Amino acid sequence: MAKSDDTRQQILTAAIDEFSGRGISGARVDRIAKTAGVNISLLFRYFGNKAQLFDAAFEELAVRSIDVVPFDADDLAGYAGRLMDHYRRYPDIVRLSAWYQLERSADEMPRRVVESEKAKLDAIRDAQERGAISKEFSAEDILNLVLHVSIASTGVTPILSTAPRVFETSRDAAQAAVRTLVEPSAD
Amino acid sequence: MAKSDDTRQQILTAAIDEFSGRGISGARVDRIAKTAGVNISLLFRYFGNKAQLFDAAFEELAVRSIDVVPFDADDLAGYAGRLMDHYRRYPDIVRLSAWYQLERSADEMPRRVVESEKAKLDAIRDAQERGAISKEFSAEDILNLVLHVSIASTGVTPILSTAPRVFETSRDAAQAAVRTLVEPSAD
DNA sequence: CGAAAGTAAGCAACTACTTGCTTTTTATTT
DNA sequence: AAATAAAAAGCAAGTAGTTGCTTACTTTCG
Structure with a gap:
């Protein structure tokens, strides 16, 4: 099985590359097979069809992102910074x-x-109860805002605007924005 | 020429529909022609090729959005609200x-x-000079943040998260977030 | 009449996926 | 350790249907 596991991974790696660049409709299965260096029929035997191969590629990267970027409801600015670093390092996931x-x-x-999202929301609610972060926004809104501030400099966002900004400056700005949004208000 | 102008618009409308749903690679030119009720060869005579037709469709909606949603650097929360309303009403542009x-x-x-983006940045800088909004962030960062908070509930954003939020609540939250971010600090 | 608008019928290249077959690996028995 | 058979891995060569775009021709209109 060692050999076939390797082949599987080879296909997955090539698929991530192809799909992240061109999407499902734009991707070409023969190109994936060629990049992976395997026969095209193996691709279908292992992954079913093109759409399922995409799902496998997506899950691979999504799960990896969750495992690698630790969440901390008490330091959402820090989390946003880590997320942005991760996105810059592995643009494919975005x-x-x-x-x-x-x-x-x-x-x-x-x-x-x-599951991971549920856990994050629970952690945010808990932090709100403890007074560590503001109660002005619901946990859902806070998470949503933090995530969107974090992708604001990736350049793959559907806004009517020109090229993405210089990373360093917007990273600082994004973290400051998160801090401003979640700092406990005096009431 | 009245007839051909009408045909052109018919194609453009069908193209907006097809491209917004499936993208360039996923769109089918014969489907666009059929929806528009015109012969497929006209599509190419008028718009060149598939990619150029996409560009025409995109520009049509983009320019319309700019013209229809007025910008106001002194009331960025209001602008964000208007943008969100526009996006909800015409999801195709997003x-x-x-x-x-x-x-x-x-x-x-x-x-x-x-051009529109340049004008917006100038207006933000001017508002900052006048002390109407905070100087903590650069004009670029402010615009970027406002735009991203505004698309946070559209559901077409590359975040690892489940279904989009309820519109009304996240609209209020988004506006509050913008207000928090840009209110002039006491210094 | 001349130019522009409109149309039917292609076409060459591509595309996701399959088939029938051979080779290698693994598990089991001797 | 050798023999064996079943299962899995690997491959070359398809195939049926699609795809963006063109061509040669007719009709409409100022």
């Missing part, structure tokens, strides 16, 4: 997510992603 | 922008979009 929203939004996110 | 970022990001935005 693009893959974008394609996912556009071409697969009917489906549900992978289980691990859904 | 999706079209998303496809554009993914499939055409090499190109430059339409001239009108670039």
Whole structure:
């Protein structure tokens, strides 16, 4: 099985590359097979069809992102900074997510992603109860705002605006924005 | 010429529909022609090729958005609210922008979009000089943050998160967030 | 009449996926 | 350790249907 596991991974790596660049419709399965250096029929035997291969590629990167970027409700600015670093280092996950929203939004996110989100919301609510962060916004709104501030400099965002900003400056600004948004108000 | 102008618009409308749903690679030119009720060869005579037709569709909606949603640097929360209303009413522009970022990001935005952005930045800088809004962030960062808070509930954003939020609540939250971010600090 | 608008019928290249077959690996028995 | 057979891995060569775009021709209109 060692050999086939390797082949599987080879296909997945090539698929991540192809799908993140071109999406599902734009991707070409023979190109993926060629990049992976495997026969095209293996691709279908292992992953079923093109859409399922995309799902596998997406889940791979999504789960990795969750595992690698630790969440901290008491330091949301720090979390935002870590997220931005991760996105800059692995731009594929952002693009893959974008394609996912556009071409697969009917489906549900992978289980691990859904679970992770629930845990984050619980942690935020707990931090609010303890008075560590502001209660002005709901936990859902806070998470939503933090995530969107964090992707604001990736350049794969559907806004009518020119090229993405210089990373360093907007990283500082994003962190400051998160801090401003969640700091406990005096009441 | 009245007849041909009408045909052109018919094609453009069908193209907006098809491209916003499926992107460039996923769109089918014969489907656009059929929806528009015109012969497919006219589509190419009028618009050149598939990619140029996409550009025409994108520019149409982008310019319309700019013209219809007035910018006000002294009331950025109001602007954000108006933007969100516009996006909810015409979701096509958000999706079209998303496809554009993914499939055409090499190109430059339409001239009108670039010009409009420059004007917005100038207005923000002016408002900062007058002390109407905070100087904590650069004009670029402020605009970037406002735009991203405004698309946070559209559901076509590359974040690892489940379904979009309820519109009304997140609209209020987004406006409050913008207000918090740009209110002049006491210094 | 001349130019522009409109149309039917292609076409060459591509595309996701399959088939029928050979080779290698693994598990089991001797 | 050798023999064996089943299962899995690997491959070359398809195939049926699609795709963006063109061509050659007719009709409409000022």
